[in-house]
Amino acid sequence: MKLTTVKEIYREREKYLDQEITVGGWVRSVRDSKTFGFVVLHDGTYFETLQVVYHDTMDNFAEISKLNVGAAIIVKGTLVATPQAKQPFEIQATEISVEGASAPDYPLQKKRHSLEYLRTITHLRSRTNTFQAVFRVRSLCAYAIHKFFQERGFVYVHTPLITGSDCEGAGEMFQVTTMDLNNIPTDEKGNIDYSKDFFGKETNLTVSGQLNCETFAQAFRNVYTFGPTFRAENSNTTRHAAEFWMIEPECAFADLEDNMNLAESMLKYVIRYVLENAPEEMNFFNSFVDKGLLDRLNHVANSEFGRVTYTEAIKLLEKNNDKFDYKVSWGCDLQTEHERYLTEQIFKKPIFVTDYPKEIKAFYMKMNEDGKTVAAMDCLVPGIGEIIGGSQREDDYGKLKARMDELGLKEEDYDFYLDLRKYGSTRHSGYGLGFERCVMYLTGMGNIRDVIPFPRTVNNCDL
């Protein structure tokens, strides 16, 4: 059915003023006096609402006046300017039909509900202002990321979700199986017989698409993956989810410098895209969720990101060790408190920290000349700390193999990965951006459960 959207009305008002239009949406509130009434209508296409005026000349005046919050209606009428009123225009309705009523026990009322309460009704919470804003920004942010990479000729690779290998030993994994757990097949020694499982071997849900991405970068030069990843960590924090989305670009003929430039451009592009395409939502967050949000994002979009080596960063932090719960010294991993101190207090802008000790980074990172550090980079932003982690990859067969041996990684699990260093190896780099962390950063929302449509966390898998 042809309905004019509230977005069209706000964005192209001249086209619709004094015209007869039909709109459909959900009732946010109704108030009536004896002869006329007002409905505040939200149609889901736009953050703002539309006021509908109706009169007792309508046959169903009483029915409309009794509508509960949440009811779906279709309104026919004329859009008129209301220069004296708070809202710029309203619809003078000639006809309102009820598409679907809303039962009296509707769990969303006109008052403000707590985020905790709303988490108990994930199927309805996206009808509230906060979640309208969050999930529209999430959608725009996802698209901005695709747009950024596609405009630069990157090939989007769907890396697999079910995997037979544990990429970097990056945390606990979920097992995937079709075996009957009441009757698990075993071999003659009593061990589980995975040859009877669906894939003929033990399989898990992926923790990263990076290694797969590297195989594609060595064919297409610039590629990215953007898909779900999983961690079976038993951590009940505001920043951990068992299922989340990740963006991982990978570029051949690219060193650490190229990698940082790409990450910086991408972050700025995404921030600008969202500010431009969701101004109402972003103003809402800035007013009601996180007062400094717009200033912070504009600052990031317009700063040249700083660069500092891990070794220099440690020196800077050591001078302030009295301020930290965990004292730093060369060799230790940076905690969020250190990351935030660096970016917020010392540099006062986003920074890349580079060249970390090899011991605290993954096996595939390129060894620096010093033999102690690797060509890693973490991007730290004010308000959150680390938002991106990446590295140049070890492209030398011998060095990679030696590092794998050192760490006891089995060659047969990584033969495809070693092959990339055997046949036309190139210097290459990539990084990972946790998508939810990015959305939290853009919206100021403090709990990862509130930026995922249907969050999965320990003991929670609703719908």
Added chain:
Amino acid sequence: MKLTTVKEIYREREKYLDQEITVGGWVRSVRDSKTFGFVVLHDGTYFETLQVVYHDTMDNFAEISKLNVGAAIIVKGTLVATPQAKQPFEIQATEISVEGASAPDYPLQKKRHSLEYLRTITHLRSRTNTFQAVFRVRSLCAYAIHKFFQERGFVYVHTPLITGSDCEGAGEMFQVTTMDLNNIPTDEKGNIDYSKDFFGKETNLTVSGQLNCETFAQAFRNVYTFGPTFRAENSNTTRHAAEFWMIEPECAFADLEDNMNLAESMLKYVIRYVLENAPEEMNFFNSFVDKGLLDRLNHVANSEFGRVTYTEAIKLLEKNNDKFDYKVSWGCDLQTEHERYLTEQIFKKPIFVTDYPKEIKAFYMKMNEDGKTVAAMDCLVPGIGEIIGGSQREDDYGKLKARMDELGLKEEDYDFYLDLRKYGSTRHSGYGLGFERCVMYLTGMGNIRDVIPFPRTVNNCDL
């Protein structure tokens, strides 16, 4: 590092002719005479290759001449027009450095390899012409789908992968668990104690995001999900994979007619986008994979799709029952042979078949007035048969509940879904498009394993 891409050279040749440029890529072939030689270079950004001419004035002339297929090199030189030659230009190299050699046992040689062989080297096959074309088209196709929906204001919803419910009982599922399979916790009755599993209950990988999508459509009006879905079916065919991607839009205030219009626009948009943005790849498919491909796609992009009810379609097919392995009659499900006959022989263009018997369709489809059929639609296209399946959804609480009871579905598993019919229900519709089937259709590739970067099928989960 700043490298000019082969794509830039082909697309903006005037800008680069007679200029000194640097390119990086992989060797497709080398041939040399005593004083000079030719390298055919592919850089992954473009389907075509670039010819490099090098001379014995170079110090490493001998090294270059001995390079194996697959080696990575960086070439500095001048781009010159070659009006007499097959290729439009070449690089006269002044410097070639070897970024990474290619070992003599490189599994890809200059000859044509079979698709079966290439499936055994998924980490390398994307370096061949066929897979360069397939995976670039796959990437463009994914982006075109996002672009189509985003331009129309649809909100992209990441529906969950791990789920506690079996949407529509749509096939066998993979179980997801963190329990130790050697020591599965049981309760006092000896049953598996899922309260000890990660989510505190039995969980699986999703087979469809539709029901989740519907909750968002009732908030945002127009939404879509585009993500991985899973089927643990033990079917070893050229059309089944255990892990594949699916696009599922869902629209509030939309009936079956709106749904078909959306599907038709989307298919045409995607075809046009790919034809426009990957002309070289599409010509390759048309020449080497599927001779009638371009004609077929252009025909679809420019046809008005036909519409026929299931009941009429059965009548048309019954007249031709002698041509079918499975004879049709009212009530039976359509097989691929029937679908193809309808779209290829009878209508000679894409068609929507609508209003199927309720018995062969899912519980959530809207019952028609006749009480026998539901407002379902399948889109059939020449060359493949069904490519899209969708329906208007039952939006009436009472009718939905009655149908669920009839089929023995448990109310507690679907209370969120029933809520949508209780609080502001709207007529609404949606459909599902299997992404891999779409890519097969666009490329003419005949095996689903060849359009998925790392396919997962029975007994196959490499990398």
